[in-house]
Amino acid sequence: MTDQNKDSNHEVDPNKPHKEKTAMDRLLAGLWRSPLGIFGVALTTISITLMMVGSIIEMLGLIENPYASLLTFTVLPAGMLIGLLIIPLAAYIRRWQWHKHGIDRENLTLNLSSKKHRMFLVGFIALSMVNLAILAFISYEGYHFTDSPYFCGTVCHSVMEPEYVAYQRSVHSRIACVECHIGPGAEWYVRAKFSGLRQVAAVLQDTYSRPIPAPVHELRPARDTCEQCHWPEKFVGKRVKKFVSFSNSDQVNPEVTEIALHIGGHNPETSAFEGIHWHVSDQVEVSYLALDDKRTQIAKVRVKRPDGTSDEFSNDLELPEGEEGHWRVMDCIDCHNRPTHIYHMPEERVDFGLLSKQINPDIPGIREDSLEVITTEYETREQAADSMINDLILLQKKRDPEQAEKYKNDIIKAGTYLLESYEGNVWPSMGIQWGTYKSHLGHQWADDGFGCWRCHDDEHSNSAGETISQDCSICHDEPE
Numbered sequence: 432m433t434d435q436n437k438d439s440n441h442e443v444d445p446n447k448p449h450k451e452k453t454a455m456d457r458l459l460a461g462l463w464r465s466p467l468g469i470f471g472v473a474l475t476t477i478s479i480t481l482m483m484v485g486s487i488i489e490m491l492g493l494i495e496n497p498y499a500s501l502l503t504f505t506v507l508p509a510g511m512l513i514g515l516l517i518i519p520l521a522a523y524i525r526r527w528q529w530h531k532h533g534i535d536r537e538n539l540t541l542n543l544s545s546k547k548h549r550m551f552l553v554g555f556i557a558l559s560m561v562n563l564a565i566l567a568f569i570s571y572e573g574y575h576f577t578d579s580p581y582f583c584g585t586v587c588h589s590v591m592e593p594e595y596v597a598y599q600r601s602v603h604s605r606i607a608c609v610e611c612h613i614g615p616g617a618e619w620y621v622r623a624k625f626s627g628l629r630q631v632a633a634v635l636q637d638t639y640s641r642p643i644p645a646p647v648h649e650l651r652p653a654r655d656t657c658e659q660c661h662w663p664e665k666f667v668g669k670r671v672k673k674f675v676s677f678s679n680s681d682q683v684n685p686e687v688t689e690i691a692l693h694i695g696g697h698n699p700e701t702s703a704f705e706g707i708h709w710h711v712s713d714q715v716e717v718s719y720l721a722l723d724d725k726r727t728q729i730a731k732v733r734v735k736r737p738d739g740t741s742d743e744f745s746n747d748l749e750l751p752e753g754e755e756g757h758w759r760v761m762d763c764i765d766c767h768n769r770p771t772h773i774y775h776m777p778e779e780r781v782d783f784g785l786l787s788k789q790i791n792p793d794i795p796g797i798r799e800d801s802l803e804v805i806t807t808e809y810e811t812r813e814q815a816a817d818s819m820i821n822d823l824i825l826l827q828k829k830r831d832p833e834q835a836e837k838y839k840n841d842i843i844k845a846g847t848y849l850l851e852s853y854e855g856n857v858w859p860s861m862g863i864q865w866g867t868y869k870s871h872l873g874h875q876w877a878d879d880g881f882g883c884w885r886c887h888d889d890e891h892s893n894s895a896g897e898t899i900s901q902d903c904s905i906c907h908d909e910p911e
């Protein structure tokens with residue numbers, strides 16, 4: 432029947448006897464028969480099977496192992512694709528070998544009136560569709576997996592653990608890492624995946640920096656990320672904040688400071704942009720020139736005000752000879768540099784322990800001793816886990832053995848609380864000690880160059896001698 436083909440492309444050798452196999456028939460029959468082809472088929476089949484098993488396990492939540500998921504979503508699909516590419520390649524090589532032996536020099540022709548050919552075509556289309564569906568499913572799952580906080584936080588476990596732990600206790604703990612670190616749009620998505628690859632390479636070669644440097648200079652501008660959910664026009668007005676602290680001389684009665692922060696925003700009554708969020712009004716632009724990578728030493732500040740005036744303030748800091756410096760337009764991150772990776776300070780943890788009675792304030796000297804053990808520079812977290820509670824008991828025994836005996840259980844409870852606090856904030860192997868990552872929100876660390884007083888120090892002045900004000904009342908006052 433094939434020989435009687437009317438198809439003009441099909442140039443059948445008239446000398447050939449009836450029922451002679453065409454090149455296509457041979458190809459179909461010989462497709463699997465080279466070792467390479469069989470390898471391709473095997474690779475594809477095994478990859479698909481494992482991929483499906485992996486996805487089912489993943490979806491049922493039977494195993495939570497990021498490496499298993501990584502295998503399912505990257506290595507196996509790659510295996511499947513390579514297998515699929517190998518099959519036609521093997522067939523091609525096969526055919527070329529036949530050519531060398533002079534068999535079937537004709538073109539490959541699909542003859543739709545041949546049942547075999549039809550079956551092949553239908554099978555080919557059906558299998559391709561199944562493969563495409565599997566690939567689409569896996570890419571979709573893989574896309575979600577590699578964008579999940581679970582992936583970001585656990586795959587490079589030792590590297591990301593600190594940021595992941597600090598993130599999990601913040602208000603943003605239900606927001607995916609990618610919302611702030613990548614944001615919407617394809618461009619940053621691609622950039623992020625490439626920089627992700629670079630980071631994986633750095634981890635494998637062990638060349639990454641410890642601690643991971645902050646600020647993150649390649650961070651996507653906050654306009655594109657934070658402002659997906661928060662917008663500066665929203666009027667917050669004043670917000671009362673309470674600060675509670677103890678001292679070594681009084682562990683029982685806390686000192687309470689209350690301030691009303693003028694967060695401001697767009698005031699619907701006056702239509703003016705007020706308060707602290709004035710810096711990020713769309714009619715204002717504050718930019719600054721920092722001398723260091725940490726952006727803690729600010730030499731010059733420029734401001735464009737809503738009334739159209741502009742100004743430049745500077746202090747006596749000078750850029751080193753020959754350096755240009757880098758101007759940066761102020762955005763959310765210049766104040767909210769710790770919106771989610773919030774690390775605590777030792778005093779903060781100890782005072783919270785006293786307030787919540789996890790550290791019994793009746794034990795004499797417990798605040799001082801707690802601060803001492805919690806700030807000890809243990810070499811590893813394991814070492815801290817082994818010694819911290821004992822160290823606290825020893826310090827208390829040194830003070831008064833009888834008292835240490837009397838409060839034994841409370842001291843152990845306090846030690847356990849301190850250890851937990853330590854483990855939530857200190858990672859010696861990543862170069863993270865107490866205070867490695869400080870916040871700009873306020874002026875507690877003004878001496879280290881953090882916070883509002885980088886600019887509001889009454890030392891940056893304009894040509895008229897006016898300064899960026901440090902007047903307490905522009906930022907906060909006593910709550911009514």
Ligand code: HEC
Binds near residue numbers: 612646772
């Ligand atoms: C609410 C927004 C937000 C979310 C969600 C978020 N980050 Fe961040 N992250 C930031 C900002 C802002 C910085 C930059 C801090 C700076 O420049 O000082 C940062 C910095 C980092 C750094 C550099 C080290 C440091 O602490 O400054 C790492 C690493 C990091 N993030 C990883 C993650 C991972 C992993 C997740 C998810 C588990 C995540 N981030 C979720 C906003 C976010």
Ligand code: HEC
Binds near residue numbers: 658659763
């Ligand atoms: C995907 C949405 C989303 C993104 C993106 C986001 N946030 Fe938030 N943020 C929230 C939600 C929701 C809350 C409120 C949580 C609550 O009240 O429990 C919040 C709360 C806050 C708060 C108040 C914290 C407090 O202690 O009350 C600040 C400040 C904040 N976000 C800053 C930022 C900054 C800065 C960024 C960008 C780096 C950012 N957010 C990105 C959703 C987001």
Ligand code: HEC
Binds near residue numbers: 662694765
């Ligand atoms: C000049 C510094 C500064 C800048 C810039 C800034 N903020 Fe704030 N923001 C603050 C301070 C200070 C507070 C009060 C913090 C507190 O409660 O401890 C605050 C509070 C907030 C809150 C909580 C408001 C509430 O209801 O209590 C949100 C949300 C917020 N900022 C988001 C943003 C976003 C988004 C941006 C960028 C568009 C931004 N901020 C830019 C200083 C700033």
Ligand code: HEC
Binds near residue numbers: 705706733736873882
């Ligand atoms: C990069 C420098 C810089 C930093 C950091 C900075 N500010 Fe400012 N701030 C300015 C400048 C410049 C002005 C405007 C001065 C002028 O117009 O004369 C200003 C003005 C203000 C005003 C008055 C706004 C108004 O209504 O006119 C408040 C309030 C304020 N800042 C609060 C803060 C707080 C709170 C922080 C820290 C969380 C902070 N600033 C951090 C540069 C800075």
Ligand code: HEC
Binds near residue numbers: 875887900907
């Ligand atoms: C440029 C804005 C700004 C100025 C000026 C300013 N503060 Fe503050 N202050 C803040 C912010 C923002 C916080 C909140 C910090 C936080 O949320 O952790 C704060 C917190 C505080 C606190 C409570 C936290 C702590 O460290 O105990 C005290 C006390 C305080 N300020 C005192 C003052 C005094 C006194 C002055 C005047 C000399 C002053 N501040 C000037 C912005 C300012």
